[in-house]
Amino acid sequence: MNKLNIVADENIPLLQEFFGELGRIRTYPGRSICAAQVRDADVLLVRSVTAVGAELLDHSAVQFVGTCTIGTDHLDVDYLQRRAISWSSAPGCNARSVVEYVLSALARVKPDWLDAEFGIVGCGNVGGLLYRQLRALGLPCKCYDPLLTGQQNPDLASLEQVLAAPVICLHAPLTTTGPYPSWHLLDAQVLQQLRPGTVLISAGRGGVIDNQALKKVLQRRRDLTVVLDVWEPEPGIDIDLLQLVDLGSPHIAGYSFDGKVAGTALIYQALCRHLGRQPEITVEQLANPQQGALGEIKLPSGDRQALLNSAIIAAYDICEDDHNLRQLLSMTTGRPEYFDQLRKNYRQRREFSHYPVSGVPATTEGAAIARDLALLGFPVVGYF
CATH class of the missing domain: 3.40.50.720 (NAD(P)-binding Rossmann-like Domain)
Incomplete structure (x- = not known):
C-alpha cells in the first residue's frame, strides 16, 4: 500500500x-x-x-x-x-469524561446534588449517559431532546418543563438550521425566566447559550449559579462573563x-x-499509561453525599481548571492564545475507573454507597 x-x-x-x-x-x-x-x-x-x-x-x-x-x-x-x-x-x-466533569462541578457548586431534580437538554451520547447515571442513582430527571421518542427516553418533557428544573445540564449539539436549531436556545428571555437559585452547567457547545444575554442576566441576578466549559466565541472569550460565572474552564470537559x-x-x-x-x-x-490503576482514594467518614463528593473531587477537581482559566483576568494581551495553550498542554486527567476507592464502611449503608460509587465508575475495594 x-x-x-x-x-x-x-x-x-x-x-x-x-x-x-x-x-x-x-x-x-x-x-x-x-x-x-x-x-x-x-x-x-x-x-x-x-x-x-x-x-x-x-x-x-x-x-x-x-x-x-x-x-x-x-x-x-x-x-x-x-x-x-x-x-x-x-x-x-469522551461521554464519560464530560459526565465526570458535570459531577465534579456539582460536588463544588451544589454539594447536596443528590437531593436535586435535573433537567437535561440534549440526550445523545453525553446527555444520555448523564441521564442514565442520575436515574441509576435514583434522581428525578426531565429531558428535552426532540430527536428522541418516549420509547427511547421515558422522561422526555417540553423545553419549558426541563428549564424549570433546579439543576440544568446542557449537552445539545450546535445547529443553526433544521426544525430544531439549538443556536441561542437559551436567549435573554429564557435565561431571565430561570427559577431562583437555578444551577446551569453548559458543557456542550458555547452557542447554545446567548453569551451576551447571559452576561446581562448575571449582572442583575446573582441567585443563579453558572458553570461554563464552552463559550461564545472561543478562544476569544468574554472576560466580563468569566468574572460573573461560578466556575469556568477552557472547553476541556471531554479532555x-x-x-x-x-x-x-x-x-x-x-x-x-x-x-x-x-x-x-x-x-x-499500546505501551502507554492507558492501563492500570492510579492512587487509591481513601474516604473519610461521612454520609452518602459527603462520601460521593469526596471520591469525585479526589479523582478530578474542576477547581484546578477554573483557577487556570482565571489567569486570563490578569492578562491584557494574549488571551486567545492562552486559552488554546491550556487545551494544548492540558494535564493527563484520568477517568474514575482508574481510582480504586477504599474506606467505605462495612455496613448496610456502606454497601449502598459502594454501589453508588461503582455506578459512577469507581472500583471499590472490599466490595463486589
Whole structure:
C-alpha cells in the first residue's frame, strides 16, 4: 500500500502509534490549519477547533476527514458529501469524561446534588449517559431532546418543563438550521425566566447559550449559579462573563486522556475501513499509561453525599481548571492564545475507573454507597 500524506491536529494523542504505519504525519495547531498545509494531503485528522469545508479543502487531495470528537458542527458535511470525501467522527468517545466533569462541578457548586431534580437538554451520547447515571442513582430527571421518542427516553418533557428544573445540564449539539436549531436556545428571555437559585452547567457547545444575554442576566441576578466549559466565541472569550460565572474552564470537559485516546482509536478504525484493511492496532496493545490503576482514594467518614463528593473531587477537581482559566483576568494581551495553550498542554486527567476507592464502611449503608460509587465508575475495594 502506498504511504498516505496525513495532516493532523497536534493535540490528537497517540498519532504516531495509531497512524504512523499508514503514512507520513505532519501536525499543526488545529485552529490554524490552512489550505496550503492540506493541499497535498490524503487524510485530514482534526478536533473541534478546525473548520472543515470548501475554504480549507477546495484545492486539496484529501479523500478522508476524521474528527476525533463527538461533535460535527465544525464539519461542512454537505460539502464533504458533494466532493465524495469520506468522513467520520468519534461518537461517544469522551461521554464519560464530560459526565465526570458535570459531577465534579456539582460536588463544588451544589454539594447536596443528590437531593436535586435535573433537567437535561440534549440526550445523545453525553446527555444520555448523564441521564442514565442520575436515574441509576435514583434522581428525578426531565429531558428535552426532540430527536428522541418516549420509547427511547421515558422522561422526555417540553423545553419549558426541563428549564424549570433546579439543576440544568446542557449537552445539545450546535445547529443553526433544521426544525430544531439549538443556536441561542437559551436567549435573554429564557435565561431571565430561570427559577431562583437555578444551577446551569453548559458543557456542550458555547452557542447554545446567548453569551451576551447571559452576561446581562448575571449582572442583575446573582441567585443563579453558572458553570461554563464552552463559550461564545472561543478562544476569544468574554472576560466580563468569566468574572460573573461560578466556575469556568477552557472547553476541556471531554479532555480526559481516556476519552481523547478513545477518539483517536475510533478514527483509526474508520480510516482502516475506508482503506479496506483490517485495523492492526488497539488501545490495549499500546505501551502507554492507558492501563492500570492510579492512587487509591481513601474516604473519610461521612454520609452518602459527603462520601460521593469526596471520591469525585479526589479523582478530578474542576477547581484546578477554573483557577487556570482565571489567569486570563490578569492578562491584557494574549488571551486567545492562552486559552488554546491550556487545551494544548492540558494535564493527563484520568477517568474514575482508574481510582480504586477504599474506606467505605462495612455496613448496610456502606454497601449502598459502594454501589453508588461503582455506578459512577469507581472500583471499590472490599466490595463486589
